[in-house]
Amino acid sequence: MTEAPTNPVTWRDAWLLPLISFATVLVMLIGAEVAAQIFWPEQKDNSCAVHDDTLLGFHNRPHCVSRMKAAEGPWYTNIYNECGYRSMASCAPVPPGVRRIALIGASISGGHLVEYEHTIATSLGQSLTAMCPVPVQIQNLAASGYTGRKNILRMAEALRLHPQAVIFVQTPVDIESQLDDTLPPITDAILAAPPRVAVRPRKIGKVGLMQQASGIVRESSAVVVAQHFIFSDPSVYIPLFMANGDKAAFLKPPFTPLWQARLARFEELIAALADQAHRANVPFVLVFVPHQAEIAMETGATRPPGVDPLAFPKALEAIAIRHGAVFVDASEILRRQPDPASLYYRVDGHPSGKGQPMIGRSLAEHIASLRPGPFSDCRGPATSGPPPKAS
Amino acid sequence: MSVPSLLFLIFALVGAVFFNLSAAGPWRQAVLLVVNIAFLASFAHDPVAYVPFLGFLAFGFLAQGATREGARPRLFLALVVLMVAAFVWLKRYSFVPKEIFLAFPYLLIGFSYVFFRVLHLLIDSHQGAIERKVGLVSYLNYTLNFTTLISGPIQRYQDFHKMETQRLPLGLVEIGTALERIVIGYFKVAVVSLLLSMVRRQALQHLGTDLSIADRVIGGALIAAVYPVYLYFNFSGYTDVVIGVARFFRIELPENFNRPFSSENAIIFWGRWHMTLSGWLRTYVYNPLMLEGMSRITAPGLVRYISVFCLFLTFFLVGVWHGQTTEFLVFGLLTGGGVATNQLYQVTMQSMLKPKGYRTLAANGVYKALARGLNFTWFAFTQLWFWSTWTQIADIAHTMGPLALGLSALAIYGVATLVLAALAMSRSAILALTWSGAPAVRSRHVRAAQLTALVVITAGVTLLLNAPAPDIVYKAF
Known part of the structure; x- marks a missing residue:
């Protein structure tokens, strides 16, 4: 063990030792941040996003290509078609002999942070094409931040593409944001011709010192790297996620008044979307993608008391049934994987390039098994697992 | 608390x-x-x-x-x-x-x-x-x-x-030294043992019969080998903290650990691991037993084996004392058996090679490295009965299969031998770097930097472990 120094403390030590400590702190913090940014670079700003829409906030530029990267994942490319959708196929009227599905929703449906080949949309299209007698094309209208009633606008645009089905992918985080919706009432006139006006960047008010410090810590790459390793242990991650208070309360039935209000608002949204789809005579599918904490609880780690991961999807399923929508719970397939925690970016929380294709394939099996339906001539699930759940 | x-x-x-x-x-x-x-x-x-x-x-x-x-x-x-x-x-x-x-x-x-x-x-x-x-x-x-x-x-x-x-005096130097001890202890417990326990837990979770034999060997080796290292950092870290805290009450507590994994055999190991427990048992069990045995057995051929029996009994009690279940009984038998076998080996080798020949062999660098690795592997093996239950042991044995179990033991032995030898060499090299006639690493200035680094890391990990995990992160709308 270390021994006490025998020489007495000198006046020089009185300033030199604190200086050494201060220099050490600086070198460590700066060194860790620089190293993290070099070895775990991150690019989450999409250069294709044009802030030209008062309602949606932004559109992706047609025929645009951008490169993005999560600190925890690989570099990937976004390629947008002539309509600004993340699809390789043209958004022009669908060619004869080809079926089309439109995907709406936020970041997860948009394939945020994963390569095109690994998105839900791509694996859904590929799987259905393999199962059906004709090719199936996906038009992906989803993008990060398209939450809440913005999807009513997207649904209208999706229906103009004359798809055989519209799929709406949602996570607990998307539903949590329901109460933050500040959009004005969406009228038929707006739906017919959505206004496209340049949006001025919002002025950020004065930020306090503590907020600034917490912002720096939140944005720090070194913190992301440290969290990535710490969260690899579900028994550490789950209690920390549950410490989020109300944000995590969707896992604990009965739902809090706030979550009940969110679910009520979500039901209004589903009612509106289903109504749009039904008027166009297009099947509407609601897909639930679980939070990574729900999946981490399947890895053998102790489940906190009162937690029921099935309660939330059951509530969503009931909403879908009430409004004539097909409900697909992606947690069923994710839960069955040998290492389900690896299907998500641990810190970022989005499904990774491993998790998204799994959701896409599972979704394809559900859609192909719908009887009757536009895909009823497709082969059923290729796997020998339990029958898919569709209501 | x-x-x-x-x-x-x-x-x-x-x-x-x-x-x-x-x-x-x-x-x-x-x-x-x-x-x-x-x-x-x-x-x-x-x-x-x-x-x-x-x-x-x-x-x-x-x-x-x-x-x-x-x-x-x-x-x-x-x-x-x-x-x-x-x-x-x-x-x-x-x-x-x-x-x-x-x-x-x-x-x-x-x-x-x-x-x-x-x-x-x-x-x-x-x-x-x-x-x-x-x-x-x-x-x-x-x-x-x-x-x-x-x-x-x-x-x-x-x-x-x-x-x-x-x-006892409590001046600036004593306070600094006590704080240093607390910081080192807290770092060992809050950071190092935490990370090691995470590694081990994950290895345990991932261990399954559907894994390839290579994955099972690596997983099994990790599960068995990480635990003694985790236990060392956890227990010695706790000891560092209480030694540092006691110093503020002008109490000097005895040391409990002295680089135990650098020991070349089980007898030396137990003189460096949980030293106050083995010291207590040496005083109140081993010594009285030896005296009693030597007074009763006078046959020259048998006298040298008295210590083998006394060591077995003493370290059997070390194992049994740790817990109340039959797993600890086996832990005691293995601990006592290991120390007694070690003593028997020494007695036999000394009679075969003569004391001088055995001393020469024991001082050989390669022999020492192999002995260190063997001692670590044996300790890791005995610890299976320390941290697990019969059901867990049976599950691991069933999942691993005999081949993977054997290969895991070999892997632990090989890696432990190399790592412990590298650590011993690194330590010698670091201590050889001197400044004003003393090892530079022990200088007040280097220690100030080391301690600051430990404080920063410990504070960072503690903050991360107490802050709610982020939800899905949206950064670019």
Whole structure:
């Protein structure tokens, strides 16, 4: 063990030792941040996003290509078609002999942070094409931040593409944001011709010192790297996620008044979307993608008391049934994987390039098994697992 | 109150401030008693829960007072037997009929360590090794010392009492050294052992029959090899913290660890691992057994094997003391068996190679490295019965299969040999770097930088572990 120094403390030590400590702190913090940014670079700003829409906030530029990267994942490319959708196929009227599905929703449906080949949309299209007698094309209208009633606008645009089905992918985080919706009432006139006006960047008010410090810590790459390793242990991650208070309360039935209000608002949204789809005579599918904490609880780690991961999807399923929508719970397939925690970016929380294709394939099996339906001539699930759940 | 924790450090700091307000002996004894009782009181709210614990303490105090300096030898022997029996009964060892256990829940925190202290007092007091009569306050402060209550180290009463009467200095250098010890200890517990336990837990979770044999070998090796390292950092970190904290109460606690994994055999290892426990058992079990054995067995061919038997019994008790179940019985058999086999090997090699030849062999660098690796592998193997249950052991054995188990053991041996040799060489190289005639790494300035780094890392990890995990992160809308 270390021994006490025998020489007495000198006046020089009185300033030199604190200086050494201060220099050490600086070198460590700066060194860790620089190293993290070099070895775990991150690019989450999409250069294709044009802030030209008062309602949606932004559109992706047609025929645009951008490169993005999560600190925890690989570099990937976004390629947008002539309509600004993340699809390789043209958004022009669908060619004869080809079926089309439109995907709406936020970041997860948009394939945020994963390569095109690994998105839900791509694996859904590929799987259905393999199962059906004709090719199936996906038009992906989803993008990060398209939450809440913005999807009513997207649904209208999706229906103009004359798809055989519209799929709406949602996570607990998307539903949590329901109460933050500040959009004005969406009228038929707006739906017919959505206004496209340049949006001025919002002025950020004065930020306090503590907020600034917490912002720096939140944005720090070194913190992301440290969290990535710490969260690899579900028994550490789950209690920390549950410490989020109300944000995590969707896992604990009965739902809090706030979550009940969110679910009520979500039901209004589903009612509106289903109504749009039904008027166009297009099947509407609601897909639930679980939070990574729900999946981490399947890895053998102790489940906190009162937690029921099935309660939330059951509530969503009931909403879908009430409004004539097909409900697909992606947690069923994710839960069955040998290492389900690896299907998500641990810190970022989005499904990774491993998790998204799994959701896409599972979704394809559900859609192909719908009887009757536009895909009823497709082969059923290729796997020998339990029958898919569709209501 | 968990040790080490921020709450514990704040509690100790407040206690130390009051303790050092006056240099008067009665004041300090009184403050320490209050701190000790307050610490003990943090573990249970029901006063009834303390009754067996306090009853045992009262029994110990009266027993040592009644048999001081050779008085009533028969009563002394009866009291020793009674004390061991009371310990076994209160600890609810699995071989004791359940019907005779106390039906209500009671406090047993640090009870094993209290038992060692009280038994030592009883024996030493009877043998006249404690000069003055033990006062009640001194007795309670010694047995309930909050810095050593939970997991030691086991201090001799004579050393504790010396510090009650001779005040140890507490200047800037002592404070700095004590803080350094606390920081190192906290880092070991809060960062290193945490990371190691995460690695081990994940290896355990991922171990499955559907894995390839290579993955099973790596997983099995990780599960078995990481635990002793985790235990070392956890336990020695705890010890560092309490040694540092005790220094603020002008108490110098004995060391419990001295680079145990650098040991070349099990006998040296147990002289460096949980040193105060093995030292206690050497004094009160091994030495009396050896004396008794040597007085009874005089045949020259057998004398050298007495120590083999005595070591087996002593270290069997080391294992058994750790827990009440049959797993610990096996842990004791393996620990005792390992040490005894090691002694037997030494005796045999010395007779085969002659002492000089064996010394030459034992000093060989490659031999030492291989021996270190073997000692680590054996310890990791015995620890399986320390941290797991029969069901877990059976599950692991079934999942791994005999081939993967054998290859895992070989992998641990190979990697441990190389890593421990590399560590020994690195340590020598670092200590060879001198500055003003002393190793540079021990200089005040290098240590200031090291400590700051440990504080930054520990604070960072502690903050991360106490901040809610982020939700899905949206950064670019």
